[in-house]
Amino acid sequence: MFPHHSRCLSRKLRIKSKCLTLDSRPSYAYFSSSSRLSGYDNTIQNLKIGKHTRVIFQGFTGKQATANAKESLEWGTQIVGGVKPNGSGEHLGLPVLPSVRAAKEQLKPDATGIYVAAHQAAAAIEEAIEAEIPLIVAVAEHIPLHDIMRIHSMLSTQSKSRLVGANAPGIISAIGRCRIGFQPLPTFSPGHIGIVAKSGTLSYETVGSLTRAGLGQSLCIGMGGDVIAGTNFVDALKVFENDDDTEAIIIVGELGGTAEEEAAEWIKDYRKRVKDPKPIAAVIGGFQAAPGRVMGHAGAWTGLGEGTAESKYNALENAGVTMVDHPAKFGGVMKDILAESGRDVRKIEQSAAQRRSHHTSTRPRLPTSSLHSSQQKRSLHLTAEQSSNLLKSYHITTSPTPSPSPSSSHFLGIAVARSSSSPCIIAAPTTKPQQLVHRVRRFPFCYRQGPAQATIQAVLAYLQLDAAPPASRAGVVDLVNNLWRFYYEKEAITLTLSLSLSPTKDEIIVYDPYLFFDDAAFKSRKRQEDLHALRDTSCIPDTELEAERNGIVYIPLASPSSSSGTASKDTQIPSTTHEPRNLVGTLVNGAGLAMNTNDVLCLRLSPSTGSANFLDTGGKATSATISTSFKLILSDPRVSVVFVNIFGGLTLCDMIAEGIILAFKEVGVDKPVVVRLRGTNEEQGREVLQKANLPIKAFDDFEEAVREVGRLAGGLQGVK
Structure with missing residues (x-):
């Protein structure tokens, strides 16, 4: 991947000093003590x-x-x-x-x-x-x-x-005609499939597929894409289990946290204790996520002890869940698994039809929302000296990494326990990655009260430091309390470090700090201004800065054939001469759909082809935003075709079409363009493109669009 991606993490603020980074951490089995x-x-x-x-x-x-x-x-x-x-x-x-x-x-x-x-x-x-x-x-x-x-x-x-x-689209009962949120109403129809989703756009894709299939929806719960959620998958599953209107269930997940694995455990138990369990299907986004980056949603990053998209997929599949790779398939898949479970699909369709009334596919232009937008988060890079000084102001003195490595080292920090929706002490009696896989553990505590002494003592015991010399043991206790004060006052997401006992004195040595901050406190509330004033944009590529200014989330991805490469400041694209020139530039509305689009292209296209980038236009997208998105995509010399994949919710398909036309005028698009439009104002959008008489291939079917992208980019592996 790109070496300085780990230092210039967009979407969240991160300070890196030496060793431990998000992109160097593998996925670990999650353990929570509460x-x-x-x-x-x-x-x-x-x-x-x-x-x-x-x-x-x-x-x-x-x-x-x-x-x-x-x-x-x-x-x-x-x-x-x-x-x-x-x-x-x-x-x-x-x-x-x-x-x-x-x-x-x-x-x-x-x-x-x-x-x-x-x-x-x-x-x-x-x-x-x-x-x-x-x-x-x-x-x-x-x-x-x-x-x-x-x-x-x-x-x-x-x-x-x-x-x-x-950070959720809300909750909506299609049967009860009750909407609390901003879901696109024309997409919904009363029916009998319950949905719980992290991603808004992927849930709309799911809803649209069910509506076209005649199954409709019962209750749709938007879990949201934040780091912690007020309602999670298991909560929703408990509702669907006892809801007479719900005949089957769909889970829409993505990388980040452990909610999908917890849902899988619940489903295993559910299938054992219930004689005729409701069929469940799912989709997971984020297989092609860039290591060390936050993929659009605030919570779409894999932390220490959390599963990858692949591990989430496997956990759900092993629990008996039917997995799909794109939500447009859910209509047909749900009919199949309903029939396999012995349920009368025709009766379910007839019941849904009786509840349904006519819905227009047109939606008026609404005021631009200031409530929910996928605006690019700003990255923060401090020098090692700045990081050290910041920690020192909280009585945490760091040292260079010991050489040779100490015989015994310990991992310690404060982080988020997503499952318990609280901060936690994160600890392991080792810092070796291959051992951390099995030994990292979280100790949640109350945000308003801070870590209790009993919790700190449990951490000491787990670190195998409860029998350390008195001054060293007291030093670790002070370190935990100082870390918590730092974490609380500076509004961090993760603070971790390594420590070892001095071989010559009764004291601890602290080194390799990792600091990861939330920038929403500054952007939304103007808090932490002194910290954010230190922001150095020189390490951030110009393309990403321009994306940020325009409310776009743009992340270049590594070429399929390259595992490493140097990146230029201007494009953050590998500069080696052997890079392929047949990648797909993607322009998508919604973080979840953008992740899934990249995943599907990787599955469908030949091994040497794939997505060049992740790009989410954001909830405030305008025609000008779309034109700027084309400029960003086409700045990457690896791009041979542009794929615009839109499912209109708040984002209107006709506005997207106008933006594409504007890009042809202002940017000078010289690559083939494939556009797939579904959702709000889809017919108007296709009409706008048709009248423009430009070299654009327009589709409403996702699979047809992907096949055309594959043909233009140089081949398909075959539709799966």
């Missing part, structure tokens, strides 16, 4: 929304909330009013109240949709928890991780409120 408290588990039933659900909006009078509410009301959602801080009166003919507590008392809501920007979202969620609203749906992206961990520490101690999100 699980969610049962009180919050009791709120899972609150996810079962429908026509009975009374919904309020927080931020009700805002432009985005107003447009969304109008759509949802028209569709049948029972919105009973909303909240505007210190406001009152009416909006859309519904009451506006000054606080969530007042709305709870007067409107008796079952759920709230939070339609405020990221810098206001945490406070809005906390207000809803305090008012004991049964279901809280937060769609905003870029809510700071530490705000979310504080919220989860509140959720874990109560049994009234359930959170969906953040």
Whole structure:
């Protein structure tokens, strides 16, 4: 891969000093010493929304909330009013109240949709928890991780409120005509398949396939792509198990965290204890993810002790789940597994048809959302001296890596325990990667209270340092407390280091620190300004800086035939003369769909061909954004064909088409272009392209588009 990718991690902020980096860490079996408290588990039933659900909006009078509410009301959602801080009166003919507590008392809501920007979202969620609203749906992206961990520490101690999100499209009952989120309504139809997804665009692809197949959907839960989620796969599976409207289940996962593996364990148990289990299918995105990079979604990165896309796929398949490589296949696959399970597919289709009414495929242009966009995260690179000084200000003194290596070394740090939605001490009694595979362990603790002494003592015992000399043992205790203070005050995601006992003194030696920061605190709340003022953009390629300025996530990928190579600053593309010139430049809306597009191209195309890049246009994409995306893609000399793969949700297909035409005018597109348009305004989009009379091959079927891409790029392995 590209050597300085590990130092210039986009999408999240990372400081690297010497040894341990994300891209040098293999995937490890996950171990957690605690699980969610049962009180919050009791709120899972609150996810079962429908026509009975009374919904309020927080931020009700805002432009985005107003447009969304109008759509949802028209569709049948029972919105009973909303909240505007210190406001009152009416909006859309519904009451506006000054606080969530007042709305709870007067409107008796079952759920709230939070339609405020990221810098206001945490406070809005906390207000809803305090008012004991049964279901809280937060769609905003870029809510700071530490705000979310504080919220989860509140959720874990109560049994009234359930959170969906953040950074999620929301939750929608197609049968009950209840939408709390921003899902594209024309894609949905009432039916009997339950869906839980990390990715919004992949869930829309899934929904579209089921609608075309006549199966429809029962309940669709957007888990979201953040580092930790208010509702996970297992929570959703428990709802679907006992939902009479749900005949089968679909899981849409991706790399990052361990939620898919935990779902696989639950499914194994479910299939043992239930006589006639509901069929389950799944898709996983991220097989071709660039090592050491955050792939669009804030949580789409593989941390220490977490599985890869491949391990997630294998875990689900071993649990009896039917796996697909692209969600457009779900319609046919679900019919097959429903029939294999002995269920009457025709009866299910007839029931779905009876519940369905006509849906237009056209959606009006709505105000640009400021709530949910896949804007490029900024990277942070500090010198080793800056990193050392930063740690020293927290009484953590680092030394050069010992040489020769000490006979006994230990791994220690503070990180996120995604399963318990909390921080944790991460530890292993070794720093050797081949041994870390088996020995890394997490010790979760409460965000608001910090690590308890009993937890620290358990870590000492696990590190085999509980019998160390007194000063060394006390030094490790102080180190843990100082790391936590650093982690808390600087709003880090991961802080780890190596330590060993001095061979000559009763003291510890600390070395090889790894610091990984969340930049949402700065972008959304303007916190940590002093830290982010140190940002050095000289190590970031110009293409990635331009992408960032335009709200695009652009990550070059390694060529299929190269395992290494030097990268130029301008393009971050391997500069060796033996690089192939037949790669596919991809332009996709949505991080999950972008990952899956790269995965499928790798499967379908010949071994010497593949994707040149990951590119997510972002939720704020405009025609100008699409034109800029073409410029970025075509700056890579390896690209021989451009593949535009769009499933329109908030992103409109006709707007994408206009952007492609603009690119031909402004950028001077000199490569073949294949465009696949599905979803919102797909017919209008194809019409725009047709009238432009440009050398563009347009398709609505994904497989047909991939075959044409393969033909132009130099061959297919065969459709699988």
